[in-house]
Amino acid sequence: MTRLASAKLLRLVVLLVAVSSLSYGILCLSPIDPVLAYVGDDALHISPEQRHKIAERWGLDKPAGKRFALWLGRIVRGDLGRSQIYDRPVLDVIVEKAHLSAGLMAVAWCLSGILGFTLGVLAGAAQGSWLDRLLRWFAYLVASAPAFWVGMILLVVFSVTLRMVPSCCAAPPGMEPSQVGFGLWLRHLILPALTLSLTGVANMLLHTRQRLLDVLKSDYALLARAQGASLSAIVWHHGLRNISVPAINIHFASFSELFGGAVLAEQVFAYPGLGQATVQAGLRGDVPLLLGIVLASAVFVFTGNAMADLLSRIVDPRIRLGART
């Protein structure tokens, strides 16, 4: 187990170095002058000396290779630099925003897992019925609908028309998100979480349905049928055991879509999480923050994949024994 963990850790380090050099390379090739992007409309008012001073403060007067080495060296020590738009250390900004996003993503992740799995089992068990057709139709439709548009529709229906939930942010105006109680927190969270979970629901539903159909077609299901077991007994005893592990597995592997979806969901509902920070960093040219979020998202996706991998090793002896030989 320790060997496995250290191998994973090594992979993560290599991945992070690769991701950071690639993103740094992309940004270096960009035609944007960071100083001009920073001063924006004030570019006409500042003198060349002031411009030079800003460049010097950020270390922009040094050659790109040296800057990259400096930057990488600081990251190894845990210093991601200073965010320009928040004027705070990037790590602090990411931790604070990730805290808000974590709740949103966790709720959406659990919601899409439970809902998608249950509906998938229903659709698979009732194959060919109107329920199955309805659920499949829903899943295919949701899977190709733009996530942010679904969010806007939810916003119009539940927030503007029915006035059931607030339409934006993580807290009422004038309150810090950390001050709100659980009920208020949930009311602000529910629509973005629902938006974020829908794509996951569709994927999970279709996957679970297919897996259950495979089980129901199998010889052992036929034998159980011949011995007089009911459909629900077969689904319960043979189906769920066989399909739940791969389902949990792919659900962990969907962390990447979860993060990307959160960016859009947070944008629609003005939820001040990591996704909004990503958009702001991109729009306002906050390079340190953008690079920090890129690294954070790589760690996030890697964690999901590693969990999926570990889980299948623990649950499935075939993989565990196969790895040992």
Add this chain to the structure above:
Amino acid sequence: MSASVECSVDAPRAGLLSALGWLRTSRWLACILVLGGILVGSAWVGNTGLSTNLAARNLHPGLGRLLGTDWLGRDMTTRVLLGLRLSLWVGFIAALLSAVLGILAGIAAGFLGGFADRAVAWMIDLVMSLPHLVSQILIAFAFSGGAKGVIAAVGLTHWALLARIVRAEAQRIKTSEYVLLSSKLGHTKGWIARHHLLPHLLPQFLVGLLLMFPHAISHEAALSFIGLGLSPHKPSMGIVLAESLRHLSTGFWWLAVFPGLALLVTVKVFDILGEDIRVLLTPRMQQDS
């Protein structure tokens, strides 16, 4: 292009007239109708609906103005049609770039093997290790937005899947007897790749392109929606939806519902078409999975 594919593929099935065939034909008709509707419609409405008309602000959808007008009196029908046309264009070029990258990387990995194979596998891992939207934001930012940025962002993040498929296919062809014979006859690797590999991979390329197209359209919309995509002066679907988001709380629901619905229908139609053509052009892959 869809018309010619339809003819060549439908010919041997003409006698069957199975229920599936009918379904497929009607789907393709719907697809051609949607595509034609967007192209003809956007040419027909012209640019006049884009100018502001303060006398006709916030009109509900009705007979004269099918999809209503926005807060500046611009005709939403015009904006949706022109937006879709722009999204189709940008999506097509991005998907094309992505498919070309995918097939080149796949051939390099599968046919050359060795170092090229490892390098491509490593690049695929790298692309997959970040959420698509995050890497797209990074690339679009590096290009400082605009159509070029969107095309690069979508193109550079979507090639991995096709590259994997092409790699497996190229590896299979590489060990086939006629390729071995061809190299014994003294043909160079480049010659073999051009004459034996590319013709075989053409179906994969077309299918990959078609299946990538709806993805490219929705990702373009997402990027433009968050403000890192096309310029806000052009009516693309993402821009139209981003602008209407600011006016949603006032109750002008049609500003959001119809553009999104049009986008959904377009994406869905190309999704269905791509899947159908995939089943028809690569029947062997179908059996494997």
